[in-house]
Amino acid sequence: MAKVKLIDVARFAGVSKSTASQFLNGRFDYMSKETQERIRAAVAELDYVPNPIARNLKATKTKTIGVVVRDITGFYSSRVIRGVDDYCKANSYNALIYNTDFDPETEAKSIEALYQLRVDGIIIASSGNNTQLISEYINKGMPIVHFQIENDGSEQNIILSDYKKAAFDATEYLINLGHKRICFVTQDFKNVNSRIERYQGYADALSKHDIPLDDNLVQRWDRETGFQTAPKDIIKSHAPTAFFTQHLPITVELLRGLNRANISVPDDVSLLGFDEVPMAEFFKVPITVVKQEPYSIGVEASKLLLNNIAKETNISHKILIPCSLEIRESCKAI
Incomplete structure (x- = not known):
């Protein structure tokens, strides 16, 4: 037809x-x-x-924004998107969601597609590999707000959790339980400010309590290859009494590794994770976590973006959203 x-x-x-x-x-x-x-x-x-696209091509404002996320199915991302969508609807805006699956090329194509669709602005969790492209679009007048991760610090507008304070508070909680050998499990944090901030919070808490920083207790995890050293081998070689994981997938994979090795949480080792664990209340041992506020981050990112669109300016803002410590049963005093 x-x-x-x-x-x-x-x-x-x-x-x-x-x-x-x-x-x-x-x-x-x-x-x-x-x-x-x-x-x-x-x-x-x-x-x-x-045809809304044809209308948009003629309009000064399209009342549409783009949202670029790394994993649309993720617990964190889905709640950010809900915050964005609720705020946009309340302000007569529509949101177009693009998923990159952590691929910088897909991210670049998503940004270009949104620009061609004449969106009024973009909210993005950037890979850090398209800094120049993003700068070019900002220079063309496209308002862009970053969230979730700060890469090299060049991001002009960004909404983040207060990673440094959250990591400090979580580490100090474990120290107050008597733990001095706390294994910090993270992704490679070279040139990624958000991961450096978490590490610094961990290191500052150890320093405050006169606990030497042991490099053997700073372990790496990679999305493709997994742990640098298997959890059971870390325990055997370096005797941590607690793990502090920095990302939900790390927490999940660590739990699998501990279960396979018949290592009990918290009887054999305590566990504290960064990011809420879905349906934690149904776990045999619910996990203590640093709880972020992704819905609030979505709302604040939308608010900042729409303000920039309305004022037609791109004044630099860095907004930190507090985290909280959700204490459950995976950490015990020693």
């Missing part, structure tokens, strides 16, 4: 294309009731659906 165009509606109603367009855009103050009814009947009879 051929797609019905605006000119088809106009011909069917016996009016000009301009008159039909004015009706569809709600501008019919000086249009007779009879003309309005003819156009309305033509739209219904032909089942005409306006």
Whole structure:
């Protein structure tokens, strides 16, 4: 079936294309009731659906933003998206969601596609590999707000959890339980400020309590290859009494490794994770976590972006959202 165009509606109603367009855009103050009814009947009879992209190409503002996330199914990302969507709806904006699966090339294509769709601004959890491309679009007048991760610090507008304080508080909680050998499990944090901040919070808490920093207790995890050293081997070689994991997938994989090795939490080793664990209340041993506020981050990112769009300026802001410590049963005093 051929797609019905605006000119088809106009011909069917016996009016000009301009008159039909004015009706569809709600501008019919000086249009007779009879003309309005003819156009309305033509739209219904032909089942005409306006093309929003074509409208956007002519509009100064499209009332649409883009959101680029690394994993749309993730516990954190899904709640950020909900915060963005709720705030946008309340302010008569629509959000287009793009998923990158952690691929910088897909991320670049997503940004380019959103620009071509004439969105008014973009919220992005960036890989850090498209800094120049993002700067180019900002220089073209595209407001962009980052969230979740700060890479090299060049991000002009960004909403983050207060990672340093959260890591400090979590480490100090374990220290107050008597733990001095706390294994910090993280992704590679070279040139990634958000991961450096977590490490610094951990190191500062040890320093405050005069506990030497043992490099053997700073372990790496990679999304593709897993742990640098298997959890059971870390325990055997370096005798940590607690693990402090820095990302939900690390927590999940660590739990699997401990279960396979018949290492009990918290009887054999305590565990504290960064990021909420879905359905933690149903675990045999619910996990103590640093709880972020992704919904609030989504709301604040949207608020900052829409403010920049309205003012047509890109004043630099870095906003930190506090975290909280959700104490459960996976950590015990020693």
